[in-house]
Amino acid sequence: xxxxxxxxxxxxxxxxxxxxxxxxxxxxxxxxxxxxxxxxxxxxxxxxxxxxxxxxxxxxxxxxxxxxxxxxxxxxxxxxxxxxxxxxxxxxxxxxxxxxxxxxxxxxxxxxxxxxxxxxxxxxxxxxxxxxxxxxxxxxxxxxxxxxxxxxxxxxxxxxxxxxxxxxxxxxxxxxxxxxxxxxxxxxxxxxxxxxxxxxxxxxxxxxxxxxxxxxxxxxxxxxxxxxxxxxxxxxxxxxxxxxxxxxxxxxxxxxxxxxxxxxxxxxxxxxxxxxxxxxxxxxxxxxxxxxxxxxxxxxxxxxxxxxxxxxxxxxxxxxxxxxxxxxxxxxxxxxxxxxxxxxxxxxxxxxxxxxxxxxxxxxxxxxxxxxxxxxxxxxxxxxxxxxxxxxxxxxxxxxxxxxxxxxxxxxxxxxxxxxxxxxxxxxxxxxxxxxxxxxxxx
Amino acid sequence: xxxxxxxxxxxxxxxxxxxxxxxxxxxxxxxxxxxxxxxxxxxxxxxxxxxxxxxxxxxxxxxxxxxxxxxxxxxxxxxxxxxxxxxxxxxxxxxxxxxxxxxxxxxxxxxxxxxxxxxxxxxxxxxxxxxxxxxxxxxxxxxxxxxxxxxxxxxxxxxxxxxxxxxxxxxxxxxxxxxxxxxxxxxxxxxxxxxxxxxxxxxxxxxxxxxxxxxxxxxxxxxxxxxxxxxxxxxxxxxxxxxxxxxxxxxxxxxxxxxxxxxxxxxxxxxxxxxxxxxxxxxxxxxxxxxxxxxxxxxxxxxxxxxxxxxxxxxxxxxxxxxxxxx
Numbered sequence: 001x002x003x004x005x006x007x008x009x010x011x012x013x014x015x016x017x018x019x020x021x022x023x024x025x026x027x028x029x030x031x032x033x034x035x036x037x038x039x040x041x042x043x044x045x046x047x048x049x050x051x052x053x054x055x056x057x058x059x060x061x062x063x064x065x066x067x068x069x070x071x072x073x074x075x076x077x078x079x080x081x082x083x084x085x086x087x088x089x090x091x092x093x094x095x096x097x098x099x100x101x102x103x104x105x106x107x108x109x110x111x112x113x114x115x116x117x118x119x120x121x122x123x124x125x126x127x128x129x130x131x132x133x134x135x136x137x138x139x140x141x142x143x144x145x146x147x148x149x150x151x152x153x154x155x156x157x158x159x160x161x162x163x164x165x166x167x168x169x170x171x172x173x174x175x176x177x178x179x180x181x182x183x184x185x186x187x188x189x190x191x192x193x194x195x196x197x198x199x200x201x202x203x204x205x206x207x208x209x210x211x212x213x214x215x216x217x218x219x220x221x222x223x224x225x226x227x228x229x230x231x232x233x234x235x236x237x238x239x240x241x242x243x244x245x246x247x248x249x250x251x252x253x254x255x256x257x258x259x260x261x262x263x264x265x266x267x268x269x270x271x272x273x274x275x276x277x278x279x280x281x282x283x284x285x286x287x288x289x290x291x292x293x294x295x296x297x298x299x300x301x302x303x304x305x306x307x308x309x310x311x312x313x314x315x316x317x318x319x320x321x322x323x324x325x326x327x328x329x330x331x332x333x334x335x336x337x338x339x340x341x342x343x344x345x346x347x348x349x350x351x352x353x354x355x356x357x358x359x360x361x362x363x364x365x366x367x368x369x370x371x372x373x374x375x376x377x378x379x380x381x382x383x384x385x386x387x388x389x390x391x392x393x394x395x396x397x398x399x400x401x402x403x404x405x406x407x408x409x410x411x412x413x414x415x416x417x418x419x420x421x422x423x424x425x426x427x428x429x430x431x432x433x434x435x436x437x438x439x440x441x442x443x
Numbered sequence: 444x445x446x447x448x449x450x451x452x453x454x455x456x457x458x459x460x461x462x463x464x465x466x467x468x469x470x471x472x473x474x475x476x477x478x479x480x481x482x483x484x485x486x487x488x489x490x491x492x493x494x495x496x497x498x499x500x501x502x503x504x505x506x507x508x509x510x511x512x513x514x515x516x517x518x519x520x521x522x523x524x525x526x527x528x529x530x531x532x533x534x535x536x537x538x539x540x541x542x543x544x545x546x547x548x549x550x551x552x553x554x555x556x557x558x559x560x561x562x563x564x565x566x567x568x569x570x571x572x573x574x575x576x577x578x579x580x581x582x583x584x585x586x587x588x589x590x591x592x593x594x595x596x597x598x599x600x601x602x603x604x605x606x607x608x609x610x611x612x613x614x615x616x617x618x619x620x621x622x623x624x625x626x627x628x629x630x631x632x633x634x635x636x637x638x639x640x641x642x643x644x645x646x647x648x649x650x651x652x653x654x655x656x657x658x659x660x661x662x663x664x665x666x667x668x669x670x671x672x673x674x675x676x677x678x679x680x681x682x683x684x685x686x687x688x689x690x691x692x693x694x695x696x697x698x699x700x701x702x703x704x705x706x707x708x709x710x711x712x713x714x715x716x717x718x719x720x721x722x723x724x725x726x727x728x729x730x731x732x733x734x735x736x737x738x739x740x741x742x743x744x745x746x747x748x749x750x751x752x753x754x755x756x757x758x759x760x761x762x763x764x765x766x767x768x769x770x
Binding site for chain 1: 701
C-alpha cells in the first residue's frame with residue numbers, strides 16, 4: 001500500500017474557492033440532468049414498471065446512496081472504489097468493505113480534465129480526472145482506496161494521475177489472455193489485492209467469508225441474468241431502464257439490489273403474461289457495443305435510440321458498463337481457499353471480453369459474445385459506439401463488422417465525444433440507421 | 444433349480460429397483476445443480492462397486508466383464524472410467540477427504556499430462572505383447588504362450604481388469620496378504636505385483652510402496668491413475684482411425700458462440716482435459732476425457748456444453764444459478 005505523496009505530480013493547485021464554485025455549478029447541472037434523464041425515460045414508456053422507482057432513487061448520485069455509504073464509513077466500514085469490471089468484487093465483500101465503481105460519466109468535468117491531459121485522451125479518463133479535481137463524484141471521494149486495472153493506456157496513466165490524491169491499487173492484466181503465465185500473473189495480482197484489502201480493513205478474508213461473498217454475488221448474477229433473459233422476447237422493459245438497473249449494481253448494496261431486481265423481474269413476468277409491451281413488437285431491435293457508457297451524463301445514445309422517430313429499442317449490449325457486469329458467475333469446484341481464489345481470478349480474467357486483449361492467439365470471445373447476443377436477442381442492427389480517443393474499441397471495429405457481415409446484420413459506426421453539442425447531428429445519424437432497419441423489417 | 448433361478452432373478456430385480464429408486468431420490472432431493480450429477484455419479488459408483496464385488500466371486504464373470512467394458516468403451520468413450528470403475532471411485536473418495544481437509548489439489552503441467560496420456564499406449568503394449576516374447580523363450584513355445592496367457596504370471600486381460608479390483612474382493616486368488624494378523628486386502632495391481640515378483644518380503648514391500656505412491660499421488664492430483672491407465676486405450680483407437688469414427692456414440696459437444704471462455708470447464712476437469720476449453724466447438728475427442736460430465740454440469744451457460752448420445756442431447760449445461768421450473 002503506497003501512501004499518498006505530499007508532492008502533487010499532476011494535479012494543479014486550484015484555489016479552494018474555484019473548486020467550490022465549479023463543484024456547486026457542475027453538481028447543479030448534474031442533478032438537473034439526472035432528473036431530466038429519468039423524466040424522459042418515464043415519458044418514453046408511460047406504463048413504466050413500478051419496480052423501476054427504486055432504481056430511479058438509487059441512481060441519484062447526490063441522494064440516498066452516498067449518504068448510506070457515509071454512515072457506514074462512520075461506523076468503521078471501508079469503501080473500495082474500482083474502475084474496471086476486472087476488480088474482484090467478491091474479495092471486497094469478503095473483507096467487509098463496500099465496493100463501488102467510480103468511473104465518471106460527466107461531460108462538464110471532461111473539460112476540466114483538459115487542463116492536465118491533452119484533448120486526444122479518452123473522455124472517460126478526462127472526465128474522471130476532472131471529477132477528482134473538483135471533488136464531484138461522491139463515490140470516488142468516499143472511497144478509501146481505488147482498484148485500478150491497467151487495461152488501456154488511459155487507465156494506466158489515470159491511476160498515476162489519481163495517485164496524487166488517492167490510494168490507488170493497481171492490477172496489471174496480461175495482454176495475452178490464453179496462456180498459463182498470464183493466468184499466473186493475474187492470480188498473483190488477485191492475491192496482492194487480497195492482502196491489501198486485509199490490511200486496510202483489518203478483517204481477515206477467511207474461506208467462510210469468501211464463500212459467503214461468492215454466493216452473494218452468484219445470487220446477484222442470477223437476478224442479473226434473469227433480467228437479461230426477459231429482454232430476449234418482446235420488449236417489456238425499455239433498454240435504458242435495463243441499462244440503469246444493470247449499472248445500479250455498480251454502486252448499490254448488492255444484496256438489496258438483488259432483491260429489487262428480482263422483484264422487478266417478477267413484475268415484468270406478469271407483464272409478459274398480460275402482453276403489456278413497452279413498445280410495439282415490431283420496433284427495430286438494436287444492440288450497442290463499444291466504449292462503456294456511464295450514468296448520468298453519458299446517456300446520450302440510448303436516449304437517442306429510444307426517442308427517435310422511428311423509434312428503436314435497445315435489447316442488449318456488449319459493454320462493460322451494462323450487460324457484462326454480472327453476467328459471468330464464479331464457478332467453484334471445491335470450496336477451498338485456493339480454489340476460490342483461482343475461480344475468482346479466472347472469472348475476472350478469462351471471461352472478460354475487454355478489447356485490451358490481443359485476439360492473435362484465437363481469442364474470439366468478444367465477437368462470439370456479440371454474435372450470441374445478436375442471435376438470442378433477435379437484434380436487427382448493431383451500433384458500434386466509440387468515444388474519440390478510445391483507441392482499442394475503435395481499432396476492433398473492422399473485425400467486428402466482418403463477423404457481423406457474415407450474419408447479414410448491419411453495423412453502424414458512431415463516434416462521439418463527451419459533449420452535448422453533437423446531439424442534433426447524432427440524432428440524424430441514428431434515425432437514418434433506424435429507418436433503414438424499419439425498411440428491412442417491412443421487406 | 445427353477446426356484447433358485449427365480450430367487451436370483453428376484454434378487455437382481457430388487458437390486459435394480461433399489462438402484463433406480465436411489466437415482467430418483469438423488470435427482471429430486473439434491474437442489475444444488477452444480478453437484479447433482481456428481482452425487483448421481485457417486486451413487487452409481489457405489490452401486491457398481493457392489494455389483495462388481497459379487498461378480499468377482501465367479502471367474503466366469505470376469506471375462507464377461509472384460510467384454511462389457513470393451514463394448515462400452517468402444518461405443519461410449521471412457522464412460523466406464525468416469526462412472527463405474529472402482530479404482531476411480533477410490534480416487535474420488537481420496538479427493539473428497541482432501542477437500543474436507545481444505546487442501547487444494549495440484550495440477551500437472553499440460554505437457555506432462557499429455558505425455559502421460561501417450562504413455563498409456565506403451566504400458567498397454569508392454570502388457571499385451573510381453574507374454575509373446577516370454578513365451579518364445581520357454582522350451583515349448585506354443586504351450587508356453589498358452590500357459591503364460593491363461594495361467595502364467597502374465598495375464599494381460601487380468602491386468603487390464605486390475606483397476607476393477609475394489610478394496611474388498613472376495614476372490615481368493617486376488618487377495619494380497621498384507622501380514623497384519625491375517626488381515627488381507629486387495630488393491631488394484633497388487634495381485635499382479637504378487638504374481639510377477641515372488642520374492643516374499645520384496646513383494647510385500649513393493650505392494651506397500653505401490654499403495655503409498657498411488658495414495659499420495661491421488662491425494663495430490665485428482666484421478667492421477669486415469670491419466671495413464673492402460674485400460675483407457677480403446678476409445679483413443681476408435682477416435683484415431685477414420686474407419687472407426689462411427690463407433691463412439693457418446694460425445695461432449697461444444698457450441699462456440701455460447702462459450703465465454705471463462706475457464707470453468709478447464710479447472711473442474713479431474714484429469715485436466717484442455718480440449719473442451721480450447722476447441723472451437725464440435726465434438727470433443729480425446730482419450731483423456733472420462734465422460735464424467737463435470738464440465739457440462741459446471742458450465743454456467745445454457746446449452747453451451749452438451750452430452751450427445753448418438754447425436755441426441757442427453758444432458759446439457761444450464762444456467763445453474765437459476766432453479767429450474769420443473770423441480
